[in-house]
Structure formats: structure tokens, C-alpha cells
Amino acid sequence: MTVAADSVTSLVQSVDWLTIAPPTVAALTALVVLVADLFVPERRKPLLGAVTIAGLAAALLCLVPLREGDRSTFCLTSDPGTCSYTADHFTLAIQFLVLGGALLTAVLSLTETRRRLPAGEYWFLLLCSAAGAALLPASRDLATLVVALEVASLPAFALVGLKRGDRRSSEAALKFFLSSVTATAVTLLGVSFVYAATGSLHLAQVAAGLEEVPGQLGTLATAGVALTLVGFAFKTAAVPFHFWVPDTYAGAPLPVAGYLSVVGKAVGFTGLILVTVVAFPGYADVWGPAVAVLAALTMTAGNAAALRQRPERHGSAVRLLAWSSVGQAGYLLVPVAAAAYSSDDQIGATVAYALMYAVVNLGAFAVAALVARSRPANRVADYRGLYATSPLAALAMAFFLLCLAGLPPGVIGLFAKVTVFSSAVDAGLGWLAVVMGVNVVIALSYYLRWTALLFRAPAGAVEAPADRRRTPAPVTVAIALTAAVGVVLSGYPQLVLRFAADTLF
Numbered sequence: 001m002t003v004a005a006d007s008v009t010s011l012v013q014s015v016d017w018l019t020i021a022p023p024t025v026a027a028l029t030a031l032v033v034l035v036a037d038l039f040v041p042e043r044r045k046p047l048l049g050a051v052t053i054a055g056l057a058a059a060l061l062c063l064v065p066l067r068e069g070d071r072s073t074f075c076l077t078s079d080p081g082t083c084s085y086t087a088d089h090f091t092l093a094i095q096f097l098v099l100g101g102a103l104l105t106a107v108l109s110l111t112e113t114r115r116r117l118p119a120g121e122y123w124f125l126l127l128c129s130a131a132g133a134a135l136l137p138a139s140r141d142l143a144t145l146v147v148a149l150e151v152a153s154l155p156a157f158a159l160v161g162l163k164r165g166d167r168r169s170s171e172a173a174l175k176f177f178l179s180s181v182t183a184t185a186v187t188l189l190g191v192s193f194v195y196a197a198t199g200s201l202h203l204a205q206v207a208a209g210l211e212e213v214p215g216q217l218g219t220l221a222t223a224g225v226a227l228t229l230v231g232f233a234f235k236t237a238a239v240p241f242h243f244w245v246p247d248t249y250a251g252a253p254l255p256v257a258g259y260l261s262v263v264g265k266a267v268g269f270t271g272l273i274l275v276t277v278v279a280f281p282g283y284a285d286v287w288g289p290a291v292a293v294l295a296a297l298t299m300t301a302g303n304a305a306a307l308r309q310r311p312e313r314h315g316s317a318v319r320l321l322a323w324s325s326v327g328q329a330g331y332l333l334v335p336v337a338a339a340a341y342s343s344d345d346q347i348g349a350t351v352a353y354a355l356m357y358a359v360v361n362l363g364a365f366a367v368a369a370l371v372a373r374s375r376p377a378n379r380v381a382d383y384r385g386l387y388a389t390s391p392l393a394a395l396a397m398a399f400f401l402l403c404l405a406g407l408p409p410g411v412i413g414l415f416a417k418v419t420v421f422s423s424a425v426d427a428g429l430g431w432l433a434v435v436m437g438v439n440v441v442i443a444l445s446y447y448l449r450w451t452a453l454l455f456r457a458p459a460g461a462v463e464a465p466a467d468r469r470r471t472p473a474p475v476t477v478a479i480a481l482t483a484a485v486g487v488v489l490s491g492y493p494q495l496v497l498r499f500a501a502d503t504l505f
Helices: 002-010 021-039 046-061 089-115 119-138 142-160 167-198 203-211 215-235 245-251 254-279 281-306 317-338 347-372 391-405 411-426 430-454 473-491 494-501
Strands: 071-075 083-087
Touching: 021 046, 021 089, 021 119, 046 089, 046 119, 083 089, 083 119, 083 142, 089 119, 089 254, 089 347, 089 473, 119 142, 119 254, 142 167, 142 203, 142 215, 142 254, 167 203, 167 215, 167 245, 203 254, 203 281, 215 254, 215 281, 245 254, 245 317, 254 281, 254 317, 254 347, 281 317, 281 430, 317 347, 317 411, 317 430, 347 391, 347 411, 347 473, 347 494, 391 411, 391 430, 391 473, 411 430, 411 473, 411 494, 473 494
Parallel strands: none
Antiparallel strands: 071 083
16 A cells, blocks of 8 residues: 555646746637637627737736746656756746747737638637747656647647638648648657657656667667657758748748747747757767758758749749748757757857847738738739838838848847857857858848848839828737837847846756
8 A cells, every 4th residue: 555655646746837827828818719709799809819919918927937046847756857847047038939929920910810810710729839839948858848849830730721712821731731740750759769768758867868778779769869850850940841831831821921930930949959958968979960961951942942032033022031931940050059069058049049030030021911911922022112102111121131131230130140150160060150151141142132122113103102090000010019129139139148148958
């Protein structure tokens, strides 16, 4: 009886409700929206958007009391290595990014849900995905990590295909779903190999177990490490797992494309960081060179494809942003690769770059949503002369593009790129720093070309400026908010750099 009682006691896990509040609030808000959608009349559906925004704002506020120190919950024993959920500085930084990105997406989506998207389903799916994205950075065992990854991803498939009757949207959702399911299956196979080799799923215990793997299990452990990385490489849109990106972004509603480019990417990078730096540090000689090569291929392929979206070739603005996001993913991979070669913490560089990228990329998608109202094709050529009709939107778009290019006045983009570049140099990856430098120059071509197009004379007769009251207030708020944050961070980039520098494990 004593043995049985002790076994039962060991399975009772402590639960700190304040620690798990951010994803919990988002999930509870999703349930409220789902139930309310059954009873709210059609003319009252916009209230669901207000509830969603309030829920995401409340989830963000729940991060404030967690700043004091690291907190863990769902622990089997008093050993921190047996806890499944940990709220440290890294967790809070990523949760701030994903919940803030989801909040901006919700603001930008208010107009879309009133026009052609089913409001109840849309808000429920967005909140579910945000809850999974907020859970993932706190996950400290492989089972929770995979579950959080799927909770963040599965609603995203439906969000992409939510434009009913749109063939491109359905096709994009199907491609996204099939490729993601395949990557997840490979990842689960890798996790099973790692568990077989180490006997544990907790990241800290996996790291210790891999150091002592018997010789006959070495090959199994190596295969497990490699396969586990595949799913996260897919989520980061790393080459050659990037093929879903352009079609998915082009077919999805614009707010959803912006959400995938920021929150979806953050989910992938967070998982990749946790499995490499926390769970597999002893196999840095396996994943380090692989991630470095992926970084070089990803930034090169993304920028090369973005160059093809020329105005004279009827290039798509959304596809250009999609390929740009692939190129940016290559930069984000550089510090992860550097972490395998340097004892200094390099993860802060990835977090700083991700925070900068999230702000300006969502701003660029907000301007794209504004242009798409009058030019549904949303070609790059449609932005010609935007300054003549919408000067503030044109100035904001120019600022976002210059931030992505790393040019003044987008100082935050320049600082983020320098931080990533320095991480490669400090880790002895000079060749990767050279590849990054070449790609930054290549990217300048299409970013500056698009920026110049905003201020050129329109091809036809100049139309009278549209009545400002016709510009949806949510879109205006999204553009103004992202531009304001970008300007503040460009004036004081140390704010992000110092914040990200504390993301140690």
C-alpha cells in the first residue's frame, strides 16, 4: 500500500494558475466567443471582435506579474528539470511577441470579418492558434512542445481556407495542411527515437540522457535529433521546407498572411531554439552545421525569388512579402546556428530580430490590406503613386520597407541585422556572415525599388484623394500603431536589444 500511495503522490502535479494565465486567458476567450456565436444575432457579430481584442489584451497584461522571476508549474518533483511549463524571460519575450502579433492581427481583421469572413469561426480559430503559440515557448517537454505546435497550427489551416468560395484560398489551405502534416509525422518519429534513446521527454533530462547514450543507441539518438528538427524547420519556412509559403500567403486573407508571417514564424523558431539549445546541446555537432547551411540556403533562395516580383512583370505584392519573409527567416536562423559554436548566449539576437520583424512586417501587411480595398489584385505596380492618393500610408509603407532593408530611418532594422551579423562572427562562422552580407545587399534591390515606386508619378491620371472616412478605422489604427512602435524602437533600439539580451536559459 505504501508503494502504491507513493506512486499516486508522484503523479500529482503542482499547478500555478498565474504562471499559465497568458495561454489560459486566450483559450477561455476562445470558448466564450464560440458559445456566444451561437446566440448573438448577425447584426451584433462585431461584438465578438471586441471580445477577442479584450481577451488578447488581458492575456498580454497577465505577463506583467510574471516579470519578477522564473516560475515553473506542472512539475512531477521539486527538480526544475521535471517541470513541463516554465515562465522565464525567454518565455515572456516570445509570449509578448505572439500575443502582441495576434492582437494586431485581430485589429486588422475587424474590417475583413464584417465584409466576407464568418466572424464567429474566424475569432475562435485565431484565439485558439494564439493560445497554442503562447503555450509553446513555456513548454519544457517534447510532448507539450508538439501539442502546442499543433494547437497553434491546426486552426491556422482553417484560417487560410476561410474565404469561402475562393479557389485560391482552398488550394492554399490544402497545401499548407498536407505539407505540415507530413512534417509533423516526421517530427513525431524523431521524438519517439529520442525517447527510446533517453527514456525521458523533459528537455533537461533529454539533454542529460543524450550525454550518456550507450554506443548501440547512438545512431538512433542521432536520427531522432535530425528528424525532430524537420517539423520546426518547416514552421520557420527554411529551405527546402519553404515551398508552401508563397501560395499560402497569396491565398489566405491578408490579416491571416500577416499572422502566419509573424506568429507562425515565431512558433517555429521558438520550438527550434528549445529543441536545439535546451534539449540537444550535446549534439551541436549534428544540428549546428545543418542549421548554418539552412540559414544560408534560406536567405539566398528567399531573396532571389523576391527579386522576380517586378512591377513590369505584374509581380504580386503579397508574394514579394512572402518571399521576403523566407529571406528574413534565413537571418533569424543565423544566431541559432551560432549557438552551436559559441559558449556565449546567441539566442537574444534571434529574439531581438524577431521582435523588430514582427512590428514592421505586420505594418507592411496592414498597408497591403488598405491597398487591396481598391486594387484587389494587389500587384507591386498598384503601389505606384500611392503617395499622391494616400500620403500617410505611403510614408508608413516606405518606413516599413526601409526597416526590413536595414536602412535609416529604420534604425531598429539596422541594429537587428548588425546583432545577427555579430553573432555569426563571434561564433567563427565567417562564411555565413559573408553570405548574409551579400543577401542584405540583394534584398536592398527589391526593397528600394518598391519604396521608390511609392513616390513615382501614377501611370494614369491622378485620382482625387479618397474620402478619409472611407478608410476603415481598424486598418488605420493598425498602420498607425505599428508605425509608431517602429519609430520609437528606431529612436531607442536599446530597448529591444536589452530586453532580448536577457533571454538566457
